[in-house]
Amino acid sequence: MRxxxxxxxxxxxxxxxxxxxxxxxxxxAALGAAPHCFLGAHWAEVVTADAPxxxxxxxxxxxxxxxVWRTTARHLLSGSWLxxxxxxxxxxxxxxxxxxxxxxxxxxxNFLPFGDVGLPTxxxxxxxxxxxxxxxxxxxxxxxxxxxFPRALRHADRVIVVSDFVRTELLDLCEVDPGKIRVVHNGVxxxxxPRSPEALRAVLxxxxxxxxxxxxxxxxIEPRKRLSTALRAHQQLPVALRRQVPLVLAGIKGWLTSExxxxxxxxxxRGEVRVLGYVPDADLPFLVAGACAMVYxxxxxxxxxxxxxxxxxxxxxxxxxxxxxxxxxxxxGILLDPDDIDGFSDAMLRACEDAPWRAAIGERALRRxxxxxxxxxxxxxxxxxxxxxxxxxxxAAVEGL
Numbered sequence: 001m002r003x004x005x006x007x008x009x010x011x012x013x014x015x016x017x018x019x020x021x022x023x024x025x026x027x028x029a030a031l032g033a034a035p036h037c038f039l040g041a042h043w044a045e046v047v048t049a050d051a052p053x054x055x056x057x058x059x060x061x062x063x064x065x066x067x068v069w070r071t072t073a074r075h076l077l078s079g080s081w082l083x084x085x086x087x088x089x090x091x092x093x094x095x096x097x098x099x100x101x102x103x104x105x106x107x108x109x110n111f112l113p114f115g116d117v118g119l120p121t122x123x124x125x126x127x128x129x130x131x132x133x134x135x136x137x138x139x140x141x142x143x144x145x146x147x148x149f150p151r152a153l154r155h156a157d158r159v160i161v162v163s164d165f166v167r168t169e170l171l172d173l174c175e176v177d178p179g180k181i182r183v184v185h186n187g188v189x190x191x192x193x194p195r196s197p198e199a200l201r202a203v204l205x206x207x208x209x210x211x212x213x214x215x216x217x218x219x220x221i222e223p224r225k226r227l228s229t230a231l232r233a234h235q236q237l238p239v240a241l242r243r244q245v246p247l248v249l250a251g252i253k254g255w256l257t258s259e260x261x262x263x264x265x266x267x268x269x270r271g272e273v274r275v276l277g278y279v280p281d282a283d284l285p286f287l288v289a290g291a292c293a294m295v296y297x298x299x300x301x302x303x304x305x306x307x308x309x310x311x312x313x314x315x316x317x318x319x320x321x322x323x324x325x326x327x328x329x330x331x332x333g334i335l336l337d338p339d340d341i342d343g344f345s346d347a348m349l350r351a352c353e354d355a356p357w358r359a360a361i362g363e364r365a366l367r368r369x370x371x372x373x374x375x376x377x378x379x380x381x382x383x384x385x386x387x388x389x390x391x392x393x394x395x396a397a398v399e400g401l
Contacts (some may be wrong), residue, residue: 002033002034002035002036002100002102002103002104003028003033003035003036003103003104003105003106003107003385004035004036004038004099004100004103004105004106004107004117004119005021005024005025005028005035005036005037005038005107005109006038006095006106006107006108006109006110006113006114007021007025007035007037007038007039007109008038008039008040008091008110009021009109009110010022010025010037010039011039013252013278014281015220015252016126016219016303016305017109017110017126019305020109020124020126020162020186021109021110023187023189023374023377023378024109024374024377024378024381025037026374027187027374027375027377027378027379028378028381028382030375030378031378031379031382033382033385035107036100036103038094038095038098038099038114040091040094041094042094042098043098043099043100091114092114092115095114095117096114096117099117103119104119104120104385104389105119105120105121105122105385105388105389106119106120106121106122107121107122107123107124107381107385108121108122108123108124108152109124110124111123111124111125111126111145111149111152112144112145112148112149112152113152113155113156116155120157120158120388120389121155121156121157121158122156122157122158122159122160122384122385122388123152123153123156123158123159123160124159124160124161124162125153125159125160125161125162125166125170125302126161126162126166126302126303127162127166127169127300127301127302127303127323127324128166128169128170128173128174128302129224129300129302130142130145130146131145131146131169131173131174132169132173132300133224133299133300135223136222136223136224136256136299136300137224137255138255138256149174150174150175153170153174153175153176154175154176156180157180157388158180158181158182158384158387158388159176159180159181159182160182160183160184160381160384161181161182161183161184161302162183162184162185162186162302162303162324163183163185163302163303163324163327163328164183164324164327165302165323165324165327166183166302166303166324167181167183169302182380182384184377184380184381184384185303185328185372185376185377186303186305186308186372186374186377187372187373187374187375187376187377188305188308188309188311188312188369188372188373188374189285189309189374190373191285192285192288192289192309192312192313193285193289193312193313193314194289194313194314194362194366195285195286195289195290195313197211197212197290199286200286200289200290203283203286203287203290204286204287204290206283207276207279207283207287208274209248209274209287209290210290211290212290212291212292213244213245213292214245214246214247214248214274214290214291214292215230215234215245215246215247215248215291215292215293215295215348215351215352216248216250216287216288216291216293216294216295216310217230217247217248217249217250217251217294217295217296218250218251218284218287218288218294218296218306218309218310219251219296219298219306220251220252220253220254221249221251221252221253221254221257221260222254222255222256222257223255223256223260224298224299224300225296225297225298226297226298226299226320226338226339227249227260227297228259228260228263229297229338229339229340229341229344230247230295230297230344231247231260231263231264231267231273232341232345233295233297233341233342233344233345233348234247234267234272234273234295234345234348235267235272236341236342236345237345237348237349237352241349241352241353242267242270242272243270243271243272245292245352246271246272246273246274247267247272247273247274247295248273248274248276248287248291249273249274249275249276250276250277250278250279250284250287251277251278251279252277252278253277284309285309285313288306288309288310288313288315289313289314289315291310291315292315292316292348292351292352292358293310293315293316293317293318293347293348293351293352293358294306294307294309294310294315294316294317294318294319295318295344295348296310296317296318296319296320296325297319297320297336297338297344298319298320298322298323298325298338299320299322299323299338300322300323301320301323301324301325302323302324303324303328304319304323304324304325304328304329307319307325307328307329307333308328308329308369308372310333310365311329311332311333311365311366311368311369312365312366312369314362314363314365314366315362315365316333316334316347316351316358316361316362316365317329317332317333317334317365318333318334318336318344318347318348318351319333319334319335319336320335320336320337320338321335321336321337321338322337322338328372329368330368331364331368332364332365332366332367332368332369333361333364333365333368334347334361
């Protein structure tokens with residue numbers, strides 16, 4: 001018996017949900033509960049641990065690469081309502097055709113299950129930012145989720161949320177039975193760890209960077225991340241320091257970015273801001289470990305992986321004090337109002353110039369980061385599976401889970 005795992009988010013470049021899905025699948029496999037993953041174009045047996053972002057293996061001969069399917073889906077989502085419906089209908093059909101006959105349950109990791117498939121269903125809800133801040137999302141996404149997410153919540157047998165904050169948000173903004181919500185925190189990859197300048201040199205050189213000589217803002221470039229605060233705070237630093245310690249933006253270009261791009265154009269031209277775009281998974285732990293600090297003024301996160309990755313590297317995380325971020329960071333970082341440009345600038349200046357302060361914050365960060373692991377996430381998720389399939393409504397516990 002096996003878990004059918006909705007894993008459409010597994011394609012490069014991986015976003016936060018893709019990272020969650022990949023690590024969960026890998027750690028479930030390590031626990032002897034390897035899921036069967038639905039990728040949108042086909043089903044696959046296992047997620048490789050040695051090729052992050054490459055996605056699952058065992059694709060059928062002639063299968064269309066997942067990156068092509070994701071590009072096509074994004075194009076369709078930007079098109080007509082009919083095209084969006086057709087895209088999802090096509091995926092739902094492929095899901096049903098390939099659904100393993102021995103699946104014990106279905107776990108959808110990305111908000112919207114592919115309908116009622118006759119199995120106990122687990123749904124992961126990562127946040128409800130599209131309800132709380134709809135103006136920070138593309139209109140098509142907001143429309144899709146408003147239309148389908150309430151039904152998904154009603155029909156799910158268990159709803160996993162990645163923080164206590166998301167649990168509170170669901171109960172506040174959605175109609176959901178609190179008895180079926182389970183909190184399972186995300187983890188952090190062991191690849192994120194402190195590294196010496198010598199260990200960092202080669203990778204950072206590929207990106208034109210030096211260890212402890214840049215400030216890092218990591219994540220998809222989109223309005224909710226409030227990167228304007230990071231930019232304006234950095235511009236308040238002394239001119240010489242701005243040039244010596246640039247603000248580095250690393251992450252794929254998202255949506256509604258034109259205003260930010262206009263605002264930072266001159267700083268980019270002066271070399272005070274660097275825009276790296278997508279950074280390969282293999283390089284990312286080095287990029288994080290080499291920063292003076294992580295700057296993360298996001299106004300809304302269901303969890304907040306980048307601050308945790310920074311903390312696991314012993315790098316100070318200068319973060320927003322809103323949403324789930326304080327729950328994750330606790331005393332392991334610096335928490336500020338995301339609109340407090342002066343506060344962010346002061347913390348950035350200290351991270352650049354005060355090495356003992358940076359080291360002390362880094363020690364606290366390392367202690368806090370030890371609480372989170374993908375192994376723990378997988379074990380607690382497996383407990384949810386066992387609870388569900390062993391409940392009276394779904395018969396006896398399934399052997400192998």
